[in-house]
Amino acid sequence: MPIYEYRCENGHLFEVMQKMSDPPVTVCQVCEAAVTRVFHPIAVHFKGSGFYNTDYGTAKRKRETEKSASDGADKHDAKQADKKESKPASSSSSSPSSSSTSD
Numbered sequence: 001m002p003i004y005e006y007r008c009e010n011g012h013l014f015e016v017m018q019k020m021s022d023p024p025v026t027v028c029q030v031c032e033a034a035v036t037r038v039f040h041p042i043a044v045h046f047k048g049s050g051f052y053n054t055d056y057g058t059a060k061r062k063r064e065t066e067k068s069a070s071d072g073a074d075k076h077d078a079k080q081a082d083k084k085e086s087k088p089a090s091s092s093s094s095s096p097s098s099s100s101t102s103d
Helices: 059-102
Strands: 002-008 015-016 036-037
Touching: none
Parallel strands: none
Antiparallel strands: 002 015, 002 036
């Protein structure tokens, strides 16, 4: 049997377990004021050929993206290290010439 949540006009919140065929509750159990049923959004997963598979996160996909991101970062870091190693050699040759011109 489903559990329905109700809220009265005075703010009392309560749950009632009732059959779907039972009539809805109309008065609060605490203060006997008028009540309304509280609706909550449900989780919906659309599956099939018309929906993107990437819309839903999975543990496998998360591992794959983390691995590809770390691989990309490693390659990028290696390229930056190569550039830094080649830069000081060229800048060191230009710095003595600039210091000799300032004398």
